[in-house]
Amino acid sequence: MKIKKFIIKGKEIIMQSAREQFFQYLARKKLRFTSQRAIIFDVFWSVDGHVSPEELYRLTKEKDRSIGQATVYRTLKLLSDAGIAREVDFSDGVTRYEPYYGQKHHDHLICQECGKSVEVVDPRIEKLQEELAWQHGFTLSGHSMYLYGCCSQCSGKQA
Amino acid sequence: MKIKKFIIKGKEIIMQSAREQFFQYLARKKLRFTSQRAIIFDVFWSVDGHVSPEELYRLTKEKDRSIGQATVYRTLKLLSDAGIAREVDFSDGVTRYEPYYGQKHHDHLICQECGKSVEVVDPRIEKLQEELAWQHGFTLSGHSMYLYGCCSQCSGKQA
DNA sequence: TTATTATTGATTTTCAGTATCAAATTTTTT
DNA sequence: AAAAAATTTGATACTGAAAATCAATAATAA
Ligand SMILES: [Mn+2]
Ligand SMILES: [Mn+2]
Ligand SMILES: [Zn+2]
Ligand SMILES: [Zn+2]
Numbered sequence: 001m002k003i004k005k006f007i008i009k010g011k012e013i014i015m016q017s018a019r020e021q022f023f024q025y026l027a028r029k030k031l032r033f034t035s036q037r038a039i040i041f042d043v044f045w046s047v048d049g050h051v052s053p054e055e056l057y058r059l060t061k062e063k064d065r066s067i068g069q070a071t072v073y074r075t076l077k078l079l080s081d082a083g084i085a086r087e088v089d090f091s092d093g094v095t096r097y098e099p100y101y102g103q104k105h106h107d108h109l110i111c112q113e114c115g116k117s118v119e120v121v122d123p124r125i126e127k128l129q130e131e132l133a134w135q136h137g138f139t140l141s142g143h144s145m146y147l148y149g150c151c152s153q154c155s156g157k158q159a
Numbered sequence: 160m161k162i163k164k165f166i167i168k169g170k171e172i173i174m175q176s177a178r179e180q181f182f183q184y185l186a187r188k189k190l191r192f193t194s195q196r197a198i199i200f201d202v203f204w205s206v207d208g209h210v211s212p213e214e215l216y217r218l219t220k221e222k223d224r225s226i227g228q229a230t231v232y233r234t235l236k237l238l239s240d241a242g243i244a245r246e247v248d249f250s251d252g253v254t255r256y257e258p259y260y261g262q263k264h265h266d267h268l269i270c271q272e273c274g275k276s277v278e279v280v281d282p283r284i285e286k287l288q289e290e291l292a293w294q295h296g297f298t299l300s301g302h303s304m305y306l307y308g309c310c311s312q313c314s315g316k317q318a
Numbered sequence: 319t320t321a322t323t324a325t326t327g328a329t330t331t332t333c334a335g336t337a338t339c340a341a342a343t344t345t346t347t348t
Numbered sequence: 349a350a351a352a353a354a355t356t357t358g359a360t361a362c363t364g365a366a367a368a369t370c371a372a373t374a375a376t377a378a
Contacts, residue, residue, distance in 0.1 A: 032344070032355065054334080068358035073335070089248075091303070093366095094334080109295055118295050125287050129306055132281050136268055137311030144250070145304045147288055152296030191324065191375070213365080227327035232366065253365080 018045065018084050018101040025082035039064050040075040050088055050096040050117065090117065090146065107145040113154035120147070177204065177243050177260040184241035198223055199234040209247055209255040209276065249276065249305065266304040272313035279306070 022041055023033050043060045044051065051059075057072040076097050079085035086100040090110055105126075106119040125145075133140040181200055182192050202219045203210065210218075216231040235256050238244035245259040249269055264285075265278040284304075292299040 030355090034343090034356065036357075052334095066358080070336085070359085071357065074356090089250075091248075109292055109297055111297065112300065118297075120291055120295065122287055122291050125284055125291070128281055128284050128287070129304075132279055132284070133268055133306050133308050136277050136279065137314075138268055138270065138277075138306070138308040139314055140306055140308040141271065142308075143304065143306045145288075145302065147292050147297070147299055147302045149292050149297040149299040149301075155296075155298055189324085193325065193374090195326075211365095225327080229328080229367085230326065233325090 018099070021101060022079065022082055022084055025084075026078070031078075036064075036067055036071050037075050037078070039067065040072055041079070044076075044079065044085065044097070045099060048099060050090070050098050052094045052096050054094075056097070089144070090115075091148075107147070109147045109149070111151035111154055112148050113150055116151055118151075177258070180260060181238065181241055181243055184243075185237070190237075195223075195226055195230050196234050196237070198226065199231055200238070203235075203238065203244065203256070204258060207258060209249070209257045211253045211255050213253075215256070248303070249274075250307075266306070268306045268308065270310035270313055271307050272309055275310055277310075 019038075019041060022037075026033050026037075040056070040060055043063060044056055047056070047059065053073050053076055054069075056076070057067075057069045060067050060072055076085060080087060080097070084099065084101045085097045088096045088098055088108065090096065090108070092115070104121065106121045109118040109120050110116070129143055130140055178197075178200060181196075185192050185196075199215070199219055202222060203215055206215070206218065212232050212235055213228075215235070216226075216228045219226050219231055235244060239246060239256070243258065243260045244256045247255050247257055247267065249255065249267070251274070263280065265280045268277040268279050269275070288302055289299055
């Protein structure tokens with residue numbers, strides 16, 4: 001109970017900082033922190049998952065019917081540029097975004113049966129990726145890695 | 160010279176086997192090895208790179224004006240299912256296909272300046288990926304990994 | 319032959335994402 | 349304050365990739 005409270009509080013604090021970072025980013029670029037952007041940010045943050053622009057648009061409209069779809073797309077791009085959100089692509093045809101602020105880098109392990117995704121990271125892999133790029137004379141600026149398979153639950157059902 | 164000849168001959172042999180495998184696959188599925196499919200296969204194989212369906216459609220029409228775009232899409236799907244081609248996604252908005260028959264698995268290192276791509280593979284990474292999935296109770300069926308960066312040529316130019 | 323099945327190319331449709339643009343809002347300058 | 353400049357917005361139109369539809373063919377089986 002106490003732990004949960006702590007976690008929740010931690011999340012709020014992070015949310016505040018992320019919001020602040022968004023604000024700072026906009027200021028730096030001489031852009032405005034409008035009410036629409038605030039609403040979209042808040043909804044995006046409250047979802048806290050891997051959400052597509054269209055899903056977010058739907059959710060946002062529940063808070064404010066007047067917000068346009070284009071603004072949602074635009075705001076997600078801004079959040080991306082501000083380093084608060086990240087695009088993820090689970091190869092199922094839709095691009096999603098995930099909150100990325102205050103989160104360590106991670107990759108995804110995806111169950112192709114039920115669609116469940118697990119966030120994973122292996123420092124040894126990350127290191128080897130750097131090495132590998134280096135060997136080919138590349139300066140690595142990023143990577144995307146998705147592991148596809150079948151989770152234990154889905155494996156169980158099948159057998 | 161001798162080496163080159165050997166390689167070329169090797170490539171032809173591989174092409175023959177790939178064609179054969181395509182044929183076998185179609186037979187197994189009770190599908191037909193039509194002239195259109197043969198042409199599309201041949202052109203695809205002769206390109207030998209990372210080609211988009213639209214590019215392939217254009218190239219194919221040079222051989223046979225009557226071939227339809229839908230057939231190119233369909234045939235690429237078939238080649239994929241037959242394990243002869245593989246989809247690749249360099250995150251530049253277009254899906255490409257590469258010949259995959261007789262080729263070892265590989266991942267891609269991509270220069271974001273000039274678009275050049277290098278095929279790479281590191282068995283240690285592959286092993287760790289398996290491990291990682293295993294630890295989460297997943298049975299791994301595949302993965303996609305793209306390393307993005309800047310190649311030595313492009314780095315040189317900038318500085 | 320006749321019936322069945324698979325294939326094709328043209329066309330339409332879908333869908334995500336982008337571009338456009340006039341109206342509205344905010345900021346800056348007089 | 350008023351006017352001018354800059355930014356933002358939402359509606360709408362548009363794009364391009366990919367899939368679905370469908371009538372016409374072609375190949376195969378009965
Ligand atoms: Mn994630
Ligand atoms: Mn390749
Ligand atoms: Zn599952
Ligand atoms: Zn380069």
